[in-house]
Structure formats: structure tokens, C-alpha cells
Amino acid sequence: MENGSFKVDKWGYGVKTHSDSCIAAINSYYDQVLGYGRERSVIMEAPKHDPCCVLGNILAAHYISSSDPSRAPPLLEAAKSNLENASLYEKSVFEAVNYLISPNRDDDLAVELHSQLLRDFPKDLASLKRAQVLCFYMARADLSLELVEKVLPANEEENYIYGMLAFPLLELGRYADAEKAAKKGFEINSADPWTQHALCHIYQYQCCFKEAVQFMEKCSSSWGSLSSFMYTHNWWHVALCYLEGHSSLERVREVYDLHIWKELERSDSTPAEVYLNAVALLLRVHIRDAIDVFEDRLKILANRLTDKSFWYLEWHLDVLTLWALACTGEVSKAEDLLEGLKARLSKMSKKKRGLMQRGLQLAEALFQYGKGDDKAALELLEPEFDAVNYKIIGASDEQADVFNEVWIILLLNNGHATRAIEAIEKQLKKREGAVFLWRLLERAHTMLGRKEATSIGEKARALQNTYFS
Numbered sequence: 001m002e003n004g005s006f007k008v009d010k011w012g013y014g015v016k017t018h019s020d021s022c023i024a025a026i027n028s029y030y031d032q033v034l035g036y037g038r039e040r041s042v043i044m045e046a047p048k049h050d051p052c053c054v055l056g057n058i059l060a061a062h063y064i065s066s067s068d069p070s071r072a073p074p075l076l077e078a079a080k081s082n083l084e085n086a087s088l089y090e091k092s093v094f095e096a097v098n099y100l101i102s103p104n105r106d107d108d109l110a111v112e113l114h115s116q117l118l119r120d121f122p123k124d125l126a127s128l129k130r131a132q133v134l135c136f137y138m139a140r141a142d143l144s145l146e147l148v149e150k151v152l153p154a155n156e157e158e159n160y161i162y163g164m165l166a167f168p169l170l171e172l173g174r175y176a177d178a179e180k181a182a183k184k185g186f187e188i189n190s191a192d193p194w195t196q197h198a199l200c201h202i203y204q205y206q207c208c209f210k211e212a213v214q215f216m217e218k219c220s221s222s223w224g225s226l227s228s229f230m231y232t233h234n235w236w237h238v239a240l241c242y243l244e245g246h247s248s249l250e251r252v253r254e255v256y257d258l259h260i261w262k263e264l265e266r267s268d269s270t271p272a273e274v275y276l277n278a279v280a281l282l283l284r285v286h287i288r289d290a291i292d293v294f295e296d297r298l299k300i301l302a303n304r305l306t307d308k309s310f311w312y313l314e315w316h317l318d319v320l321t322l323w324a325l326a327c328t329g330e331v332s333k334a335e336d337l338l339e340g341l342k343a344r345l346s347k348m349s350k351k352k353r354g355l356m357q358r359g360l361q362l363a364e365a366l367f368q369y370g371k372g373d374d375k376a377a378l379e380l381l382e383p384e385f386d387a388v389n390y391k392i393i394g395a396s397d398e399q400a401d402v403f404n405e406v407w408i409i410l411l412l413n414n415g416h417a418t419r420a421i422e423a424i425e426k427q428l429k430k431r432e433g434a435v436f437l438w439r440l441l442e443r444a445h446t447m448l449g450r451k452e453a454t455s456i457g458e459k460a461r462a463l464q465n466t467y468f469s
Helices: 020-034 040-049 054-065 069-081 088-100 107-120 125-137 141-154 161-171 175-188 193-205 209-222 228-244 249-265 271-287 297-305 315-327 331-346 350-371 374-380 387-393 397-413 417-428 435-447 452-465
Strands: 006-008 014-016
Touching (some): 006 020, 014 020, 014 088, 020 040, 020 054, 020 125, 040 054, 054 069, 054 088, 107 125, 107 141, 125 141, 125 161, 141 161, 161 193, 193 228, 209 228, 228 271, 249 271, 249 297, 271 315, 271 397, 297 315, 315 331, 315 350, 331 350, 350 387, 350 397, 374 397, 387 397, 397 417, 397 435, 435 452
């Protein structure tokens, strides 16, 4: 262990600083990151307490680079100028984070640098989380799982580790393993929102919607300090369970009003994170021909999304925004957003451009779908469309699944009932208890004049009656 002017952070790794307050700010930041807290700005205190601390400066630079990039360079320079005297741990974190926030980075190399860091310093769960977030936006759950499995032996009873293990397992379809990991994490810390979130995913996969709602609502008392994203995302899951479980639409609307939209009233909310969950829910409602129950809420949301400051933050939000704008008549604004996405794609490296091409195709399709041009929307997507291949926009399986529903509806609306049946049956193999899919299957067989439509309708009603009353 280093001594003298070196102190140790919560992982037990050496940090060159004279300031206990600097270390306290760093440790608090770790907790905020791993617990999805809304006080992540605490890391900005670390350089104030010790302007020469490499770890404090580089973590602060990473934090601020996403919200106010102009403030990052002085922090980076402070970290670089003191690098010679830093600990090996700090130098490793600096190398990984400095590359992560550099323009035109190669994502694979960014993951490799984090992998090297975690090999040498496996207790650093904040760096693991940072790397897993990167893997999520690369749609590489396999890499995410490799990273967490690499450090698991050093963290077998640690808080947060099992939620971080459960999520990539979910994304890889290993639901039994994911459930085991999530339950272990819940035993260690029942208030860990990421573990709660993983368990909710499992309930939804099993189509146990009532149980999911009961579980999440019981957990919700611990959500008050969560970031805007995590708070509204957990409630988005609750609303989705009400919707998929054929609960009263008023319950879905109540969750939207009281636990998603209301988050915007908080002075410390992050609106873009709220809008992502809000528009994702309203698309599901719209697909189910129930948007009228939400009155003018979609119009209000779309009006907020005409603000260009919310564009180009996340591909997922941009794709959903295109639908919302087009659907509410803001076609010229949607066209501006789409042209901007095309311009950004053209400036990417060849490798990145190839990966994101599908994201642009999905964006164009959602724009056409929002306008009501189902034929054009269908033609933009691959003949054997599967949303799992479009997660590069930054969406989980559960978030991306709505695009499978859009695909099926486009097939039906264009008269391709047989192809729709094939697509529906593929999805039912994953989630046999999804009532909405059975309703779509009934519609497809009805279009073809098949007598099976009657029994399929009965199946849907029987399933519906097993959920919410």
C-alpha cells in the first residue's frame, strides 16, 4: 500500500492526495454511479479539495464531458500535469477514461483499456459500470458479461456486483442464470435499483405482470434519490406491466402522470432522461390503439421534443422522437432531426458508420410510421426484421421489443398476414403469455379467413383473465 501523501479509496487502491475531503467526494461519486443516484455531481468537489489529484480530475472530466464538454479540458489538463506522481491505479484509470472521452474513439479499444484496468484492479466496480455502459451502447452484452465475470472472484459478496452480472445475462437470454444472480444481489442489498430492475425484467419475461407490479411498487419507496432516468425507467416498467397485463388504462396513465411526467417538476431532474421513458411508453399505448385515453399528452410531449437541445443525445431517444414528431404533425421538425442524423452518420468512421446504419434505417422507418405511411415504413426495414439486431441505438431487449410490435403491425397494415403470423409466432416462442401478441395473431388469421382465429381469440381472453382484474 502506498503511504505518505497517498490515501486509499473505497476499493482500497492508492490515490495521490493530501485531502480526506477529496477522497470522500470520490467515494461518494462511486456510490452515486453504482446506485444510480442523482448526486453524481459530487465528483466536481474532488478537484476543489485537491486540484492536483489525478483521479479526482479525470473522474470529474468524465462526468462533465456529457453535460458541459467545455468544462472538461481544464480538468483533463490538471490530471495530465500531475500524472507523473500518481499511483499506478490512477494512471490506469486516467488512460482508460481519457481515451473513453476522446473524440472519434474506437469503442473496442475503449473496452480493452477498461478490461486491462479491471484485470489489475478488479475491486473497482465504478470502472466496471463505466465499461458496461459502453458495452450497452455497443449492443455487446457478451463483452459486458466477460468483464463482470473477470472481476467476480474478487467481489463475491460485494454490493452491486450481482445486478451488474444479471443484466448482461438477461440480454443474452440466459434468464435462469440472470434470476439467480439478481436474487443474490437482492439478498445483499434489497435497495439496489439495478438489481430490482433486473428482477422486474425477469418477471416480465415470464409474463408475471401482476407479480412484477407488486414487487416494484413495494421497492418504490427506495427510489426517491434515484436519477431521473432510473426513477422514471423503473416506473416505465411498472406501467408496461399494467399495459401488458391488461390492467385498466387509467392505471397506466396514472403512472405516466404521477411518476414519469411529474419528475420534470423537480429542480434537479434531467428532462431528456424523462422524455425517453415517456415517449417509449406512449408509443406502446399508441400501438395498442389506446392513445385517446391519454388525451393530449403525446402532443405536449412532442412539443417539448421540438427543442433541438434534446436532439442527438441518444439514438434511442432520437428514433422515438421522430415517431412522436411525425405522429403529431410536426413533420418539418422531424425532417430536420432526420437530416441531422444522416449528417452525423456520414461523419462517423467507416466502422462506426457500418454499425449505426441500421439505427438510421429504424429512424427513417419510425418517421414514416409516425406520418402514417406504412408502406414506406415497411420497405425501409429488413425482410426478416428482428429488433434484437437494432439494439445498437442503445436499447435493451425490453426497450427494443416495441419495434417488433411496430414491424408486425406494418405487415398487417400492408396486407402481409402470412408473414405477420410467422413474426408473431417467433415472438410467442419467447413470451407465450403476451396477450397483445395473441390479439395480433387473431387479427392475422381473421384477415386470412381462417377458423383458427376464434380459438386464438379465446386463448387471448383466457390469458387476459389470469392477469389484472
